[in-house]
Amino acid sequence: MFFENTKNNIVALQNKSQKGKINNMKFKNKTVIITGAGQGIGAEIAKIFASRGANVAINDINRQTANKTVEEIVASGGIAKFFPADVTNEQEINNMIKNIIETFGSLDILVNNAGIMATSKTDELSVENWDRTLAINLKGTFICCKAVLAEMKEKKSGKIINISSLAGESGGITVAVDYSASKAGVLALTKKLALEVAGFNINVNAIAPGTTQTPMIEAMSEEQRKTLSAKIPLQRFGLPKDIAYAACFLASEEASFITGATLDVNGGLLMR
Numbered sequence: 001m002f003f004e005n006t007k008n009n010i011v012a013l014q015n016k017s018q019k020g021k022i023n024n025m026k027f028k029n030k031t032v033i034i035t036g037a038g039q040g041i042g043a044e045i046a047k048i049f050a051s052r053g054a055n056v057a058i059n060d061i062n063r064q065t066a067n068k069t070v071e072e073i074v075a076s077g078g079i080a081k082f083f084p085a086d087v088t089n090e091q092e093i094n095n096m097i098k099n100i101i102e103t104f105g106s107l108d109i110l111v112n113n114a115g116i117m118a119t120s121k122t123d124e125l126s127v128e129n130w131d132r133t134l135a136i137n138l139k140g141t142f143i144c145c146k147a148v149l150a151e152m153k154e155k156k157s158g159k160i161i162n163i164s165s166l167a168g169e170s171g172g173i174t175v176a177v178d179y180s181a182s183k184a185g186v187l188a189l190t191k192k193l194a195l196e197v198a199g200f201n202i203n204v205n206a207i208a209p210g211t212t213q214t215p216m217i218e219a220m221s222e223e224q225r226k227t228l229s230a231k232i233p234l235q236r237f238g239l240p241k242d243i244a245y246a247a248c249f250l251a252s253e254e255a256s257f258i259t260g261a262t263l264d265v266n267g268g269l270l271m272r
């Protein structure tokens with residue numbers, strides 16, 4: 001009797017793990033493009049989508065880091081290819097999207113992740129720097145969204161995930177006004193676009209990360225990092241994988257009734 005139960009338990013566990021495996025390949029035959037995927041959050045999003053079976057298009061302006069992300073994915077058995085383009089350049093982005101569709105046969109998921117951060121005080125912030133931040137963080141998101149719509153509308157299916165920031169909701173702590181304004185713009189764009197394309201079965205959602213441990217954060221001063229970490233209720237910075245899991249959820253069928261939403265991934269920092 002004891003042995004019979006043990007045997008049944010083992011079979012049940014094996015079935016469970018087999019199901020887990022199948023579930024983990026939930027993006028097989030899906031193609032995802034992630035902008036700014038050479039490092040940080042974007043690289044981690046790329047790796048987790050690849051580990052779940054997706055064809056991953058790595059975009060970045062930094063050839064070296066992008067190739068490194070591709071190599072790491074391929075070395076662990078995933079499918080990835082580098083597609084260079086600057087998100088602020090509409091022509092380059094349109095060509096890139098065409099290229100991705102020709103390479104992989106489709107495009108199912110767009111993650112707008114490329115971004116830059118700024119920390120100047122407003123009276124020291126130049127109009128040139130304001131324009132640059134808005135161009136990469138907000139205009140870049142618009143250009144990439146626009147570029148994938150024809151393909152997604154024709155298929156009557158698609159997922160767009162825009163990486164905003166807690167600063168787009170709260171104003172932020174150490175960041176500059178150009179950054180906060182650009183990320184608030186991303187949240188408004190997400191809602192309006194979600195409404196516009198809902199009839200085509202396209203979901204458009206945003207993720208608002210709190211402080212996340214990436215090269216962007218390493219660029220901050222020791223003092224700025226201390227100020228930030230002391231305020232986080234869950235007592236740690238976010239990890240890139242915390243954001244990557246949220247992106248995978250929003251791109252999955254489990255999230256098919258979610259659109260125009262902002263998913264907060266910030267360890268409770270929004271409540272402070």
Ligand SMILES: NC(=O)c1ccc[n+]([C@@H]2O[C@H](COP(=O)([O-])OP(=O)(O)OC[C@H]3O[C@@H](n4cnc5c(N)ncnc54)[C@H](O)[C@@H]3O)[C@@H](O)[C@H]2O)c1
Binds near residue numbers: 210212214
């Ligand atoms: N790290 C954080 O704490 C944090 C918090 C909230 C939101 N975010 C957002 O998450 C995203 C990723 O942040 P990260 O910390 O990984 O940053 P990161 O600086 O580590 O990586 C950003 C990547 O974007 C690329 N990039 C920059 N300009 C580009 C352009 N014009 N075209 C294509 N690629 C370009 C860079 O080369 C880089 O590889 C950004 O949108 C950022 O605003 C980050």
